[in-house]
Amino acid sequence: MKRHVLSGLALLGCSTATLAQSSNSVNAAPPPPPPATATQPPKAAADMQMVLDQLPLLGAKPIETLTPVKARIQPSAADAAKAVMRKKGMSTAPDPAVTTQDLPYGSDPMQYARIYKPANAGGAPMPVIVYYHGGGWVIADVNTYDAAPRLLSKQLNAIVVSVEYRHAPEFKFPAQHDDAFAAYDWVLQNAQSWGGDTSKLALAGESAGGNLAVATAIHARDSNLTRPVHVLSVYPIANSSVTLPSRTDAANAKPLNAAMLKWFGYYYTSTMADMQDPRLNLVGANLRDLPPTTIVNAQIDPLRSDGETLAAAMKAAGDKVEQRTFPGVTHEFFGMGTVVRGAYDANAYAITRLKAAFGIRN
Amino acid sequence: MKLLMMSAAVAAAVIAAPAAAQVMTPAEYVMAAGASDLYEITSSQVLLETTQDPKLRAFAQMMITDHTKSTADVKAAAARSRVKATPPKLTPLQQELVTELRAEQGTARDAAYVAQQKASHGQALNVQKAYAMGGTAPALKAAAATIVPVVEHHIMELKAM
Numbered sequence: 001m002k003r004h005v006l007s008g009l010a011l012l013g014c015s016t017a018t019l020a021q022s023s024n025s026v027n028a029a030p031p032p033p034p035p036a037t038a039t040q041p042p043k044a045a046a047d048m049q050m051v052l053d054q055l056p057l058l059g060a061k062p063i064e065t066l067t068p069v070k071a072r073i074q075p076s077a078a079d080a081a082k083a084v085m086r087k088k089g090m091s092t093a094p095d096p097a098v099t100t101q102d103l104p105y106g107s108d109p110m111q112y113a114r115i116y117k118p119a120n121a122g123g124a125p126m127p128v129i130v131y132y133h134g135g136g137w138v139i140a141d142v143n144t145y146d147a148a149p150r151l152l153s154k155q156l157n158a159i160v161v162s163v164e165y166r167h168a169p170e171f172k173f174p175a176q177h178d179d180a181f182a183a184y185d186w187v188l189q190n191a192q193s194w195g196g197d198t199s200k201l202a203l204a205g206e207s208a209g210g211n212l213a214v215a216t217a218i219h220a221r222d223s224n225l226t227r228p229v230h231v232l233s234v235y236p237i238a239n240s241s242v243t244l245p246s247r248t249d250a251a252n253a254k255p256l257n258a259a260m261l262k263w264f265g266y267y268y269t270s271t272m273a274d275m276q277d278p279r280l281n282l283v284g285a286n287l288r289d290l291p292p293t294t295i296v297n298a299q300i301d302p303l304r305s306d307g308e309t310l311a312a313a314m315k316a317a318g319d320k321v322e323q324r325t326f327p328g329v330t331h332e333f334f335g336m337g338t339v340v341r342g343a344y345d346a347n348a349y350a351i352t353r354l355k356a357a358f359g360i361r362n
Numbered sequence: 363m364k365l366l367m368m369s370a371a372v373a374a375a376v377i378a379a380p381a382a383a384q385v386m387t388p389a390e391y392v393m394a395a396g397a398s399d400l401y402e403i404t405s406s407q408v409l410l411e412t413t414q415d416p417k418l419r420a421f422a423q424m425m426i427t428d429h430t431k432s433t434a435d436v437k438a439a440a441a442r443s444r445v446k447a448t449p450p451k452l453t454p455l456q457q458e459l460v461t462e463l464r465a466e467q468g469t470a471r472d473a474a475y476v477a478q479q480k481a482s483h484g485q486a487l488n489v490q491k492a493y494a495m496g497g498t499a500p501a502l503k504a505a506a507a508t509i510v511p512v513v514e515h516h517i518m519e520l521k522a523m
Contacts, residue, residue, distance in 0.1 A: 026488070027496040029384035059454035067384050069492035073394065073485045075455040083458050092462045093474035102521040109514070112521065143481035 021274075022169050022267045026069040031266040033064055033259045037251035041300045045328030047340045052254050052330065054080035063139070064259035068169060068267055072139050077255045077332035078147065084339045094146060098153045105186040108166055111179055113186075114142045115194060116153035116160040125197035127158040127358040130187050130216070130228075134207025134332075136237075136264030137168045137176045145206060147335030148234075148347075152204065155351045156358065159196045160204075161187050165212075168268035176268070177279050180212040181219045188226050200358045202230040203291075204350075206334055207256075207303070208264075210236030210295075214310070215279045217290050230357035231293040232350050234334045235303045236310060240281040244305035253300045256331035261302055283309050287317035294353040295323040296346050301331040324349060386492065388445040388499040391506070395436050395493075396450030398486045399429040401459065402479075404452070408463045409475045418472055421519060425479075428516070432509045436502065443499035456482075476523050483520060487513045 022028040044052060058075035066074070082092040094100075099119050104112045118126075129152055133145035142162045149160040165179035184203075191198050205213035210233040220227045241247075251258035269275060278285035283306075293314060297307040304325060311323035326333070329342035334350075336343040355361075386394065406422035406429075413419055433450060440447040452460065459478050466474045490509045497503035 023383070025383055025496060026492045027383045027385040057454060058458055067386075067492075069386065069488055072488045079455060079458070082462060086458070086462045086465055091466060091470055091474075093466050093470035094477050096469070096473060109517070141481075141484055143477065143484060146477065 021265075021269050021271060024169050024172070026072075026170060027067050028169060028267070029067060030065060030263055034262050037248055037258065039248055039251055041250045041253040043328075044300055044330055045340070045342060048329050048333060048336075048342065051077065051080045051084050051336060051340060054083040055255060058083060062259075064257070064263040068138055068167075074139075076140060076144050078144050078335055080255075081147075081336040081339055088339065090338060095150055095154060098150045105163075105183050106179065110164055110166045111182070112164050113183055114149070114162040114164070116149050116162065117194070118153055118157050121157070121195060123195075125192075126195055127156060127200035127202065127354075127360075128187065128191045128196035128198060129153075129156070129158050129160045129202045129204050129232075129354070130184055130213075131160050131162045132165070132180055132203075132205035132209030132212035132216075133162060134205070134209045135167075136260070137173070137208045137268040138264050139167075145209070145335065147337070148204075148206060151337065151347060152351070152354070155347075156354055156360065158358070159191065159194055161191075163212075172270050173268050173274050173277070174279060176208070177212065177215055177219075180216050181223075184216050184220065185225065198226055199229075201226065201228045202232065202354055202357060203228045204232040204234070205236070206234040207331065208237055210234045210307075211238060211280070211282060214238070214282050214290075214293070215285075217293075218279075218285060218287075221289060228291050230354060231291050232296070232354060233293060233307070233310070234296045234346075234350075235298055235301055235331055236282070236295070236306055237280065237303060238282040238306035238310040240275040240284075244309065246302050246304035246306075246308075250300055250302040250304060253302060253330055256302055258302050283313045287314050287319060290314060290317070290319045292320040292357065293322075294350060295321065296334060296350060297323065297325040298329045298331055298333050298342075299325055299327045300329065303331060322353065383496055385496040385498060386489075388440070388443055388497070388502050391489070391493045391497060391499075391502055392436060392440050392445055392447045393451075394489050395486075395506075395509070396433060396447070397453050397456060398482065398489065399433040399436075400450040401452055401456040401482060402426075402429040402486075403433075404456075404460050405463055405475060405478060405482075408460060409471065412468065412471050413475075414468075415472055418475070418523075421523075422475075424519075425516070428512055432505075432512065435505050435508065439499075439501040439505035442501035445499060445502065476520070479516075480520050480523075483513055483517050487517060 203213040494506035
């Protein structure tokens with residue numbers, strides 16, 4: 001509540017020239033679309049295309065034309081992947097090899113975490129992964145992004161803490177970063193009581209959550225907290241430049257396009273100046289002395305260049321970083337390992353990297 | 363909530379936002395709320411056909427009772443607001459979710475139901491809150507405000523599952 005008044009006052013203090021962003025209402029009208037780009041994205045692999053083809057069948061409307069409340073009830077890429085699974089005769093029920101528990105880490109109802117644990121967990125302390133979901137900080141929640149944390153828990157025999165956080169535009173930047181950091185601190189204090197070993201702690205996230213994973217590693221470094229042994233950042237938001245190659249070559253990609261990037265920014269920032277904050281524009285942050293990092297990107301994704309330029313900036317800062325761009329796949333592919341081969345390969349790559357970080361042999 | 367609306371209103375006035383708020387129309391709200399209720403009722407009926415879990419059974423029965431009531435409340439409010447309410451219809455996504463649920467058996471259906479309920483209640487709360495805050499038809503706006511705590515209660519119960 002206090003935060004809201006403060007953000008209202010902050011808005012009052014700014015000149016009208018810089019205030020082109022949305023109000024705090026979920027009913028705020030969408031921004032005008034950016035100038036159209038004729039460039040058509042590369043062709044997706046057949047299995048990826050099959051998932052994308054479900055979206056119109058499920059009634060998906062273009063997010064960039066909607067208010068936040070309407071955008072939040074649209075079918076997601078995860079819904080599309082499940083529709084393919086169902087049509088192939090596969091089960092869409094959550095894998096029972098992993099159990100979950102929802103626990104609060106703050107006072108707002110959105111500040112809770114879903115704790116994934118292997119159902120057959122023994123007595124030995126397990127590695128811990130703090131995972132942040134995507135959705136541009138405006139749409140989606142821990143329910144939408146169930147696939148990756150569940151898979152990581154099962155494959156790494158690890159506790160995965162999937163963090164729900166407050167959404168924009170009701171709570172604008174940096175509310176999501178504040179929540180991500182608070183949840184990390186909370187995990188450090190509580191993981192042992194869940195059977196976790198914080199000497200084997202990693203950060204992970206997809207899209208907006210891929211940004212939060214790296215930003216939280218920076219927070220751990222700057223606050224002298226226990227540092228993660230590894231960061232897995234999947235197609236992060238990491239570079240506020242509007243002239244990156246992927247902003248053009250994948251401007252008309254699905255399920256994420258350049259117009260949606262503008263749409264998300266309009267709702268999650270209070271002013272255009274926020275975009276240059278190093279927590280959003282990670283390539284401009286102090287990246288020295290960060291944990292070994294794996295960055296996963298999709299070829300057909302307007303955020304591809306974010307991951308590629310973040311990897312280059314981290315290397316220049318002296319970090320150990322590996323980045324791979326998977327061909328024929330799009331944004332959101334990482335949760336589709338059951339039906340998209342490229343996603344299966346990216347999952348295997350990420351799991352291998354995390355196993356090495358945790359000292360798991362096989 | 364009052365403060366929140368005040369600060370939003372003040373901010374909007376100062377910013378002279380590029381476009382005015384674009385609240386769901388009364389008809390859009392009635393359609394979204396009705397579809398969401400129908401999905402809750404239908405999926406709960408599908409669960410009750412197979413579940414052996416007494417806690418889930420009680421939850422599904424509560425879903426049917428509460429969402430039948432909210433459908434009636436929205437319908438009555440629509441009449442008072444002189445909004446034509448067509449009979450509720452599942453969206454293509456909700457139709458797919460019900461089909462997915464029917465494809466599961468036993469405890470897999472139980473688990474799929476809980477996962478679906480967690481996702482759909484977050485969305486339902488989002489719609490009800492948005493209309494309770496910005497709705498233009500007073501009777502519907504009031505109905506949305508009374509449905510918000512009901513959905514919040516369901517979410518509380520789901521968090522324990």
